[in-house]
Amino acid sequence: MKLKPLFLLAFLATSSASQAAISTGSIVFIGANSDEAEHFAFVVASAISPGEVINFTDSSYGDPSATTRFRWSEHLSTSPTPGPLVWTSPGSTVPVGTVIVYDDTDNRFEFTSGAVAGTVSGLESDFSTGGENIFAYQGTITFNDIIGSYDGDTTGVSVYGGGFLWGQASGNWQTTGSGATDNSYLPSSLTDGTSAMAIATTLDNARYNGARSFDSVALMLAAINDNTNWTGSDTVVANPSDFGTNFTIIPEPTSALLGGLGLLALLRRRR
Numbered sequence: 001m002k003l004k005p006l007f008l009l010a011f012l013a014t015s016s017a018s019q020a021a022i023s024t025g026s027i028v029f030i031g032a033n034s035d036e037a038e039h040f041a042f043v044v045a046s047a048i049s050p051g052e053v054i055n056f057t058d059s060s061y062g063d064p065s066a067t068t069r070f071r072w073s074e075h076l077s078t079s080p081t082p083g084p085l086v087w088t089s090p091g092s093t094v095p096v097g098t099v100i101v102y103d104d105t106d107n108r109f110e111f112t113s114g115a116v117a118g119t120v121s122g123l124e125s126d127f128s129t130g131g132e133n134i135f136a137y138q139g140t141i142t143f144n145d146i147i148g149s150y151d152g153d154t155t156g157v158s159v160y161g162g163g164f165l166w167g168q169a170s171g172n173w174q175t176t177g178s179g180a181t182d183n184s185y186l187p188s189s190l191t192d193g194t195s196a197m198a199i200a201t202t203l204d205n206a207r208y209n210g211a212r213s214f215d216s217v218a219l220m221l222a223a224i225n226d227n228t229n230w231t232g233s234d235t236v237v238a239n240p241s242d243f244g245t246n247f248t249i250i251p252e253p254t255s256a257l258l259g260g261l262g263l264l265a266l267l268r269r270r271r
Helices: 005-014 217-224 255-269
Strands: 027-033 040-044 053-057 085-088 099-103 108-110 119-122 133-137 140-143 157-160 164-170 196-199 205-208 230-233
Touching (some): 085 099
Antiparallel strands (some): 027 205, 053 133, 085 119
């Protein structure tokens, strides 16, 4: 059986495509407000399947050389607050380049169109204007009273059944001393400039303001991690629409695609 040229070309271009489970670096923060309303946004760097659960917290992370822990009292304790902000992805796959915004006013996650994106539960964000961090993670943070106290609070916690996806801080990551609401260590499983970013400013409200079209996800990440591509203000709060449109990834032609084009040209000449 002969394959029609256009079908053959499509097969060569798409046969290697696959979708893997999300992992570190699957989402990337592109902005947040510390002033009210405390919206934040992220872009999808690898496709997210329906029903994925991602947790967000602005709880400070303790010294990674000691143990894996957050400040338990900072928006993670289940009493009297309901723990971290939890997003469950919608019923269809969220493709690479999609921007998701957490709308703090309406307490929901949205696509750039304003349509609801999945479901939300847990505690709304409560960012500090003196400096802040935000982490995305999967798994359950469980209280561990064996570890002891941290910064005057009983805060020993561990992440189970998952791991960090991304972290971001305003200013610099902490390297010495005790943590507080306005600073944080970088978890050892994250790498600054790859799966985490310290924005070189303590402005209350900051967002990515660079290009939106790239040849690869790697180039998109490099642009987002470039502080010169960010803007912000201590007085002007970004609205959900200000976090921008979806990103477009248009890869350069692969050898398979170029081969398919060459084969198509050859078949056309033989007509």
